[in-house]
Amino acid sequence: MPGNIDAALIKAEQDALRLQQQAEQEAAMKVALPLRFAQNMAAFRQYIPHIADMYEDYQSARPFKFFCSENGQPNLTWLDDDVAVYGAEPYLICETLVSEFMEKGGLSKFSFSQEANPLGFMHVDYLNKLNAYLDDISSREERLDQVPHEVPSALIFGVGLGYHLGYLYERCKIGTLFLFEPDPDLFYASLFCFDWAPLLTYLHQENLGLHILLGQDEETIVRDFSAAIQSRGSFLIANAFIMWGYQNEEIRKLIEKVQQEYYLLIMGWGFFDDNLIALSHTINNIERAVPFLKKGGRIPSDYYRTPVFIIANGPSLDDSIAVIEKNKYKAIIISCGSAISALHKVGIKPDIHVETERTKIVYDFLVNLNDPDYLRDVLFLSTDVIHPDCATLFNQSVFTFKLGEPGVALYHNYFSHLNACAALGGVNPLVGNIGISAPIHLGFKNLYLFGLDNGYKHKGHHHSKLSSYYNNEESAGALGEMMYGDSQWRREGNFGGMVISNAMFDTSRRVIEQVLATNEDVRCFNCSDGAKIDKTRALSSAEISLSMPVDKSALLGEIVALCAPIPLSKQDVESLLDIEFFNIFIDKMVAEWQQDFTSRNEINQLMLRNFGYLAQISATRQQHISQTMIGSMNYVFTLLSSILYSFKGEEETLVLMKPAIELWLEFLAKVRDMYPKALDSVDMIDNEVMALFRK
Numbered sequence: 001m002p003g004n005i006d007a008a009l010i011k012a013e014q015d016a017l018r019l020q021q022q023a024e025q026e027a028a029m030k031v032a033l034p035l036r037f038a039q040n041m042a043a044f045r046q047y048i049p050h051i052a053d054m055y056e057d058y059q060s061a062r063p064f065k066f067f068c069s070e071n072g073q074p075n076l077t078w079l080d081d082d083v084a085v086y087g088a089e090p091y092l093i094c095e096t097l098v099s100e101f102m103e104k105g106g107l108s109k110f111s112f113s114q115e116a117n118p119l120g121f122m123h124v125d126y127l128n129k130l131n132a133y134l135d136d137i138s139s140r141e142e143r144l145d146q147v148p149h150e151v152p153s154a155l156i157f158g159v160g161l162g163y164h165l166g167y168l169y170e171r172c173k174i175g176t177l178f179l180f181e182p183d184p185d186l187f188y189a190s191l192f193c194f195d196w197a198p199l200l201t202y203l204h205q206e207n208l209g210l211h212i213l214l215g216q217d218e219e220t221i222v223r224d225f226s227a228a229i230q231s232r233g234s235f236l237i238a239n240a241f242i243m244w245g246y247q248n249e250e251i252r253k254l255i256e257k258v259q260q261e262y263y264l265l266i267m268g269w270g271f272f273d274d275n276l277i278a279l280s281h282t283i284n285n286i287e288r289a290v291p292f293l294k295k296g297g298r299i300p301s302d303y304y305r306t307p308v309f310i311i312a313n314g315p316s317l318d319d320s321i322a323v324i325e326k327n328k329y330k331a332i333i334i335s336c337g338s339a340i341s342a343l344h345k346v347g348i349k350p351d352i353h354v355e356t357e358r359t360k361i362v363y364d365f366l367v368n369l370n371d372p373d374y375l376r377d378v379l380f381l382s383t384d385v386i387h388p389d390c391a392t393l394f395n396q397s398v399f400t401f402k403l404g405e406p407g408v409a410l411y412h413n414y415f416s417h418l419n420a421c422a423a424l425g426g427v428n429p430l431v432g433n434i435g436i437s438a439p440i441h442l443g444f445k446n447l448y449l450f451g452l453d454n455g456y457k458h459k460g461h462h463h464s465k466l467s468s469y470y471n472n473e474e475s476a477g478a479l480g481e482m483m484y485g486d487s488q489w490r491r492e493g494n495f496g497g498m499v500i501s502n503a504m505f506d507t508s509r510r511v512i513e514q515v516l517a518t519n520e521d522v523r524c525f526n527c528s529d530g531a532k533i534d535k536t537r538a539l540s541s542a543e544i545s546l547s548m549p550v551d552k553s554a555l556l557g558e559i560v561a562l563c564a565p566i567p568l569s570k571q572d573v574e575s576l577l578d579i580e581f582f583n584i585f586i587d588k589m590v591a592e593w594q595q596d597f598t599s600r601n602e603i604n605q606l607m608l609r610n611f612g613y614l615a616q617i618s619a620t621r622q623q624h625i626s627q628t629m630i631g632s633m634n635y636v637f638t639l640l641s642s643i644l645y646s647f648k649g650e651e652e653t654l655v656l657m658k659p660a661i662e663l664w665l666e667f668l669a670k671v672r673d674m675y676p677k678a679l680d681s682v683d684m685i686d687n688e689v690m691a692l693f694r695k
Contacts, residue, residue, distance in 0.1 A: 025072040027236065033074065033192040041659050045195035047204055051212060060185040064693060066192065074193045076161060076186075085160055085186070094163040094245075099264075101170055104149045108644055110238045110266060118688045120358065120542040122674065123632050125270040126667045130639040130660060134646075137656055142648040143328055148647045151175065152604045153236040157255050158245035159187050162194025166388055167596035169199065170430030176236055178228065180221060180258070180683065182250045184214050207605065218257040225258065226265060231609040234265055235637035239645040245281060266638075267507045268429055270631035272671055273681075275406055277385075278358055279624070282407030283573055284388035285399060289565040292384070293400040295420040298443035307331035307546055308444045311350070312432040313339040314453025316529035317464040321346055323527075324450060325543040330546035331448070332555065334381075334439065337431035339451060342466035344369050351376050351552050352559075353394075356427050356434045358385040366393055368468065368693055379556050381438055381461055383427060384408065386681060396556075397581040398563050400424045400438070406624035412568075413515040413621040414576050419564055426515040430454075430508040436524075437515055442559060445522050453530025454509045455501035468693040476670060491531045494538050499531045509533055570630075570679055579676050583612065585625065586672045593661055597654055600644050628675070636664055 045052040064454045068090050077084045086093050112131055119125040150173035156165070159181040163627050168174070181187045190196070203210050215221040229237055244251055248653035268548040276297065286292075311317065311326060317339065326331070328348055335343055338356070338691040343350055353375075355362050366375060383402035391397040399406035401423040408423045424441055427434035432452045439447065456462045463469040491501045491509075501509070513616035516524055516535035526536035526546070585638045589610050597603050612635060618626040643660050674681075 009375040013229075014379070022106060025068050025478065026322050026485055029066060029068050029072070029074055036195065037192045037533050040191045040196040043200045044191075046214065047200045047279070048210070051214075054184070054214070055191060060188055062185050064189065066189075074194070076189050080459075085189075090161065090573045094160070094211055095167045097243075098164050098167040098171060099243070099372075101241075103180055105147050105241065105243065105539035106145070106153060107239045107588050108237065108262075109148065109239055109642065110647075111642075112639070117189075119683070120418040120687045121271070121273040121442055121668050122667075123273050123635070126663060126670075127635055127639070130636065133660055133663070134639060136528040137234060138488040138646065140500070140658065141652075144648050146644055147172065147241050148600070148645065148650075149173065149190060149600045150604075151241045152239050152645060153178065154241040154243070154516065155237075155258070156180065156243055156245055157258075158247075158251045159190050160246040161186075162190035162196065163192065164243075165199065169202070173206070173601060174208060174241070175601065176211070176232055178211045178213060178225060178240075180213045180225070180254060182215060182218070183256050187214055192283075197318075199523075209608075220262050221254065222257055226261070229265055231615065233608060233637065235607065235611075235641055236268065237262070237265055238349070239616075239641050240577050257508065263503050264510065267503060268625075269634045272360070272628060272632040272674070275628040275631065276674065276678045276681040277683050278402075279410070279678050280626070281358055281386060281572055282386055282681055283388070283389065283568075283679050284409075284569050285384055286390060286566045288391065288572060290397050290399050291393050291399060291560070291563035291565050293441075293563050295422050297422060299555070299558050299562070301443075303558065304445045305441055306444060306446065306555065308433045308439050308447050308552055309333045309344065309438070309450060310336065310432070310447055310452065311339045311450045312336045312430075312435060312452040312528075313342060313463045313467050313469070314451040314528055314530050315451050315456050315461040315463060315465070317342055317451030318528065320450045320527060320541040321348075321466065322546055324348060325547050327544060329549045329552075332433055332444075332550060332552065334437075336435035336452075337470065338365065338467050339464065340366070341369060341468040342451075342464040343373065345373060345466045348379055349374065352381050354431060354434045354438055355380075355386055356431045357381045358387060358683070359687065359691055360389070360683040360685060362391045363387045363393070363456060364686070364690045365468070365693060366390065368690070379559065381434075383424065383434070396560055398559060400441075401455070402427055402632070404627065406627045409627055410573065410576060412485075413623060414573075415566075415568065418568070419566055421566065426511050428511065429504055433508055433511050433515075436512055436589065438514060440519050441520055442562075447522060447524045448539070449524065449526045449528050449542065450522045450537065451530075451531075452512075452526070452528045452533075453499065454505040454533070454635060455531045457493075457497070457529075459498060459500070471693060493530070494526050494532045495529055495540070502529055506533070555647055574679060575676055576624070577675070581622055582625055584677050587614070590665060590668050593665055597657070600650055600653065603644055603657065604641070606610070607640065611637070628678075630669070632667070632671075636667065640664065643659075 005169045026378055041052050064076050065079060066074055068074050073090045075084050075086050075090050093568050112127060113132055114128050149171065152175040157180045159179060187396040211219050213224050306573045308463045309328065311333065324349055333350045334352045334354060336354055340350060340353055345658050375393045376395050378394060380391060380397040382399055384399055385402055385405055401421055403423045403425040424437055426437040451464055489501045489506060493499045513534045514586055516522060524536040527539050527541040528531050564691060592606060614626040614630050640660055643657060647656060
């Protein structure tokens, strides 16, 4: 009995001592946390002021309290459900988490397959050479099988109280960190618990990037991430270290959302040759006095509710032809790209025809209809980058500048005293995108989509069978194989079921959804038996009932009246290319790459520095130079980065980099030779694919 009493007394003394120590630690914590918060806020005020602004007088939405366990480590518990962020050992939990991700994880990988190059693009040629080199060394070199001690970028989901960040930077130098935290309250708490101030100072001294993505909803966070990655260099996500800092439903959904959107970040980069062609086409179209849509030009409000049939060339168009025929006088009919061949076959003439692709194949496809009279009185609507011969096939054409192209940058930066012209976004990657963006921009509010499937249900039926895709069966199969590509995804169907899609179709669908989301007054009926499009209403074409005929001649006249030619010639633009400055820029990059590198990080930092020049140029009147180079630099740097972070042994990898760097330097030499001919780069090449459309 006395033994039990002694044991109880000892335990009581130990408990009392433990409680006393914990009380002392809690008291010390109450003093330390506000001091740490003040230091952290001062550091954010210096380095990332918008975060300091956000948390200056912050009131958390969800009540919480700090506590510390026996080891004195600050933890947090939410008062509404009494759940703590960490278990008994916050530091050990975070250290173990980092160790496991570093030892068992890897870097994300992008791959570009060898690409056919029928048009002989220099960019494609060098990308194929780099790709072939990467494939060659991959077959014989030892692959990196864990996360190296420095990485070009990292995506960390969840800040928690921040402790894992300290352990991560102890073990790994991160070129650019993208830090996602969907809960602003938790980030606020981290300002009390984690030493942000020394971390921010270290990042500044080492020139390492940090983007903190805070937000209440996934859409906002993903949009901010996309903007951040584009400004820093999209190539960074080719070799990213990815981990989570804590787990809950919000974090899980955010990771899932970013995974779904990842492919969008590598779509539509453009490339050097393509941008030269675009610039040349812009100037040639202006010289030919094609009228351009004036900024702010809208049709009279009386016409806003006119039904507009937007007709793309998806397989479901075949089932809607009878409805289009029945209502052709009661709606404005817009044909998108190759859909015009299906309409031509059944004798329906569109009122407006839209195109977006810049290469000569667009002109050749229209000529291949072999019916010049059919096209003459159709209004041709396109962007400045379209092949200049296209407008010669139509009596009336209307163009708009395309956002993000070198031509619109040159015009807006140097000729603002001339007509203020419209510049349209949301017109890529497929022609259906301009089919929707253009009428919305003009003021139409009542859209019906036909054949805008963004996918297909059966592999043999990839476009309307009425169109030139099916001029002969063998060609239809070949064109289908080109279109299917490697990645095929299943997407929810507009009328139920599933649709087979791919990266291009899916991007097109997302762009349509974004355009409709920013134009909520537009009613858009999706009559296509293809992929479901958010912000549209599914409507079977059999349910369409229109009564009033449209005065098409008057309405088209109103559209034409919104436009005027631009009084410029090639001579007015030639000197603005600024060939001397372009050469200085290229020569500077070439000189910087001619050195012996001592670490992976040196090469990664150089790519970031080169990309930073584009941002600097973009802020000047020479913005067109940045737009000409940005796509190819992203592609090449993605492959250089893949070589840099794919193989074991830093010294061995630096040796492997030398032939790849030589290819990059060759590419820059070619770029320097080609740029002075930018305005004489109209696409004159006959695409061999055109043979598949001929009967």
